[in-house]
Amino acid sequence: MAIHYFHCTNGIDMVIDGTGRDVATGDEMPIQARAVAAELMRAVPGYHEWWNWSVHVYDAFGAVAIVDFPTDRRRAA
Numbered sequence: 001m002a003i004h005y006f007h008c009t010n011g012i013d014m015v016i017d018g019t020g021r022d023v024a025t026g027d028e029m030p031i032q033a034r035a036v037a038a039e040l041m042r043a044v045p046g047y048h049e050w051w052n053w054s055v056h057v058y059d060a061f062g063a064v065a066i067v068d069f070p071t072d073r074r075r076a077a
Helices: 028-043
Strands: 002-009 021-023 054-059 062-068
Touching (some): 021 028, 028 054
Antiparallel strands (some): 002 021, 002 054
């Protein structure tokens, strides 16, 4: 397993993942990224501009992927 960090940003504000998560395979990484997005959306329910947020995934070597937040809040539940 490899530790990946899932930082959330809209290009202005950023929520830093200082802990990281174990990701067993590359297929699991976007699933974890969507879970991180959903957690943040649930933590800040009054915010409604998630359409311009994304999860930037990093490993020990640098950037791995960028995963957009869901545009439909119901999909984040």
